[in-house]
Amino acid sequence: xxxxxxxxxxxxxxxxxxxxxxxxxxxxxxxxxxxxxxxxxxxxxxxxxxxxxxxxxxxxxxxxxxxxxxxxxxxxxxxxxxxxxxxxxxxxxxxxxxxxxxxxxxxxxxxxxxxxxxxxxxxxxxxxxxxxxxxxxxxxxxxxxxxxxxxxxxxxxxxxxxxxxxxxxxxxxxxxxxxxxxxxxxxxxxxxxxxxxxxxxxxxxxxxxxxxxxxxxxxxxxxxxxxxxxxxxxxxxxxxxxxxxxxxxxxxxxxxxxxxxxxxxxxxxxxxxxxxxxxxxxxxxxxxxxxxxxxxxxxxxxxxxxxxxxxxxxxxxxxxxxxxxxxxxxxxxxxxxxxxxxxxxxxxxxxxxxxxxxxxxxxxxxxxxxxxxxxxxxxxxxxxxxxxxxxxxxxxxxxxxxxxxxxxxxxxxxxxxxxxxxxxxxxxxxxxxxxxxxxxxxxxxxxxxxxxxxxxxx
Numbered sequence: 001x002x003x004x005x006x007x008x009x010x011x012x013x014x015x016x017x018x019x020x021x022x023x024x025x026x027x028x029x030x031x032x033x034x035x036x037x038x039x040x041x042x043x044x045x046x047x048x049x050x051x052x053x054x055x056x057x058x059x060x061x062x063x064x065x066x067x068x069x070x071x072x073x074x075x076x077x078x079x080x081x082x083x084x085x086x087x088x089x090x091x092x093x094x095x096x097x098x099x100x101x102x103x104x105x106x107x108x109x110x111x112x113x114x115x116x117x118x119x120x121x122x123x124x125x126x127x128x129x130x131x132x133x134x135x136x137x138x139x140x141x142x143x144x145x146x147x148x149x150x151x152x153x154x155x156x157x158x159x160x161x162x163x164x165x166x167x168x169x170x171x172x173x174x175x176x177x178x179x180x181x182x183x184x185x186x187x188x189x190x191x192x193x194x195x196x197x198x199x200x201x202x203x204x205x206x207x208x209x210x211x212x213x214x215x216x217x218x219x220x221x222x223x224x225x226x227x228x229x230x231x232x233x234x235x236x237x238x239x240x241x242x243x244x245x246x247x248x249x250x251x252x253x254x255x256x257x258x259x260x261x262x263x264x265x266x267x268x269x270x271x272x273x274x275x276x277x278x279x280x281x282x283x284x285x286x287x288x289x290x291x292x293x294x295x296x297x298x299x300x301x302x303x304x305x306x307x308x309x310x311x312x313x314x315x316x317x318x319x320x321x322x323x324x325x326x327x328x329x330x331x332x333x334x335x336x337x338x339x340x341x342x343x344x345x346x347x348x349x350x351x352x353x354x355x356x357x358x359x360x361x362x363x364x365x366x367x368x369x370x371x372x373x374x375x376x377x378x379x380x381x382x383x384x385x386x387x388x389x390x391x392x393x394x395x396x397x398x399x400x401x402x403x404x405x406x407x408x409x410x411x412x413x414x415x416x417x418x419x420x421x422x423x424x425x426x427x428x429x430x431x432x433x434x435x436x437x438x439x440x441x442x443x444x445x446x447x448x449x450x451x452x453x454x455x456x457x458x
Contacts (some may be wrong), residue, residue: 139173
């Protein structure tokens with residue numbers, strides 16, 4: 001499978017894709033000269049002969065030239081546009097692009113300009129790409145060099161999912177920096193787990209925190225095209241369908257979503273969306289009026305940071321692939337926007353979010369890195385896809401990214417990461433949880449941020 005180009009391709013190249021004729025140049029320019037080719041009629045029009053003939057008119061051409069899109073007598077429409085020879089100005093359906101300089105102007109196209117079928121896409125977060133590459137490579141190389149704490153997924157620890165999430169992010173950075181050496185190291189690291197991967201996975205509990213590991217061989221397949229990795233992830237993803245592994249913890253919305261979307265990306269089989277999208281809509285029923293979620297509506301009515309982060313990241317991942325025409329999309333986008341708006345209200349002064357989101361003034365509360373990184377990733381994805389308003393969210397993202405970078409030491413270890421946890425009865429219990437440095441819960445979403453900023457805009 002071909003590797004994608006870097007995210008910082010020139011804007012001119014991005015905008016020049018799928019251009020169609022919109023204006024004209026002087027005689028004999030572009031593809032056809034006087035007399036032209038039969039692709040686009042010039043003066044004399046289409047079907048009915050006029051001055052210049054029935055098909056080829058003076059200057060008729062595929063892109064631009066003397067005579068333009070329609071001459072006297074018209075092409076498929078009535079008379080108008082450019083006459084024989086000379087330049088003209090003509091209204092564009094989208095916007096104009098100067099093929100020489102890559103600049104654009106709205107309204108009309110003239111001279112050497114062409115009209116794009118779709119509006120040009122400019123990345124409002126392009127200024128963060130250099131830091132994303134630097135940070136992403138540091139953390140990805142750190143992960144690639146680390147040994148695994150287990151030799152088989154049969155004995156995957158309870159929080160082994162964090163390793164899968166970190167692996168997924170590191171592979172994304174390797175992909176979008178076109179770093180083949182890093183990719184090779186990350187693939188080789190999987191070798192001890194590859195043999196009997198599916199049997200080892202299914203030998204333990206049928207649990208979302210275990211099965212998410214299937215996203216790793218699927219990402220390796222997507223990047224390398226090595227089909228030996230494809231069934232490893234697909235069989236695990238299929239195994240999650242029956243029995244259904246939902247447990248009504250908001251963490252599920254990344255653990256399950258991540259695996260099911262990876263299977264969809266690898267196979268293009270709608271059954272993975274058919275399974276996962278309705279589940280996400282059902283979980284959105286627990287969203288509170290402030291846009292946030294309790295860790296569990298019955299047993300843990302606390303707005304725990306990372307729990308909300310899993311849901312935010314899961315929605316961002318889902319909206320990357322779920323067709324907008326599907327019935328679930330509108331509900332998911334609405335829930336996502338409501339959550340992002342709610343997060344604006346509880347962002348801390350240093351750009352980060354707290355361990356318990358809605359209690360920033362509690363002296364026992366603290367700025368937590370993993371949840372903050374997940375929210376930042378979700379916002380970045382929304383802005384870059386045009387779902388969130390850039391004017392509102394770019395400053396929020398900038399502050400969060402700056403705050404997160406302050407938590408990363410020279411070795412690439414992220415600090416102030418909440419330990420893995422299950423439900424707690426009170427906000428104070430969440431605030432009292434241990435803070436870790438260099439733990440995968442926090443390393444992973446920093447890598448997701450870097451990979452998303454480096455991802456080419458579609």
